[in-house]
Amino acid sequence: MDAAEFRRRGKEMVDLIADYLENIEQRPVYPDVEPGYLRSLIPEEAPEEPDTYEDVVKDIERVIMPGVTHWHSPYFYAYFPTANSFPAMLADMLSGAIGCIGFSWAASPACTELETVMMDWLGKMLKLPEDFIAGTHGQGGGVIQGTASEATLVALLAARSRAVRMILASDPQRPETGITSKLVAYSSDQAHCSVERAGMIAGVRMKKIPTEQSDKYAVQGETLRRMIQEDKAAGLIPFYFCATLGTTPSCAFDHITELGPICNAEKIWMHIDAAYAGSSFICPEFRPLLNGIEFADSFNFNPHKWLLVNFDCSTMWVRKRSDLIGAFKMDPLYLKHDHQDSVCSTNPNPLIPLCLTLSPPLPQTTSQHWQIPLGRRFRSLKMWFVFRMYGLKGLQDYIRKHVELAKEFESLVRADQRFEISADVVLGLVCFRLKGSNEVNETLLKRINNGRKIHLVPCQLSGQFVLRFAVCARTTESRHIREAWGGRLIIMAETERLE
Ligand code: PLP
16 A cells, blocks of 8 residues: 555545444444354455455454444443543554654654653643652653553552662661562452452562442551551561552542551552543542542553543553662663663752753653553653643533433432442442342343443442443433433333343
8 A cells, every 4th residue: 555545545444433433323332243253254364465455444344343342332331431532543543653662762752752741731630749740840750551450560560679679778688589478568359450460460469458338438547557557467568559549340439548648657659540530530529539649659540541532541650750760670772872861850869960951851761661561652642632622621521521421320220219329429430220139130231231222331349239330432412321221222121121
């Protein structure tokens, strides 16, 4: 394909995408295929001679679409949202075209610098403490990770490295393996499974802190304090706590104003996972949910969930970037470049004579030290396009609309005596169930999903099987919510059939 053909095909592809998204609600939201459906639809091997572009495009409807779960259908209410907007898609096209691997400033200065500035823009939208903003005199800054799971792991690895360094500083003779085998990390029993997985990958003990329905599934300071004391008495070394703001099952919020000071006093790294809920903190009315951030060592959320920036874009800030760099720094000769020491510019440290006085500061000239992979895509372009084309006000309106839609669904549920709401509705997630057994709720969910008109997933809260209704798509309107509840069959009709 030459540039002339690319121009033509590109325009056709944009039309295809716009048609797909404009007409998406006509498609069943959930596919009707069995595992392995695709293999029989395409050849066993790649073609020896090239296929035509027309052949490939024809196969999108024949091969791909039958097996697509349409996450951007306004009838998709499962999991949490994944973002989708036209500005982000256009920016992604440009990112693909530039196709740089921005692991260092020299590898692509614009990629490194735009990311730093976009992280500051977003940090300021969230009213993060100055410590976390790279363009100030703080020692922190932000970086785009692929997913919240990666951010949790990166924070855990940095915390492990910091804990080992701190102990060795006071007891240099102690063998490192003797330290790591005693480390213990904590998270809520409501935390995402990626937190437990991070513990498995890092090879450290991860303890789950029990929560109660009566405390709205939030970790209590007293429980954390007791577990820390018990573990210390048993010779263990508490070093990491992952708080969740907006848990996956019910969108519960740990009390970080209470938990943060405990972590700080015990020199425990507090990471905050706000994968879904974090986007809402750009609205002043939801920002109090982030109070206590000043006690955190690191904080992460996914603009690729609820801030109109297509996957992948998971934003992570650290209070002290030296904690991350200390854990991950590698400097082979083939990655060195003339400007790498300008990293010092936002960390004026009189002990490091190489500090440059660049203005504005360039804190991430070595972004490979902030993450697990070396390579990084030009993901900040998506943020730049979206932030400029929606503006803060447009993004706030978007979040507020989803919360209103969730409240509308909640009131429909509350008006029906057969149902109950299982957890406070704070943002765009409604947890509800039929009053009655788990079995009847399981059957209801199965019937709803088998109908393929809407798609929901369940969760378990205090031993109860609960249906989760998350407002997800950018195009969801009140009529879709009413339709999901009472119109065209769906939840009400399936309930009536059960009775
Ligand atoms: N943390 C929370 C609270 C989540 O809800 C999720 C996913 O929904 C994750 C982490 C995992 O996100 P990611 O896919 O970005 O790793």
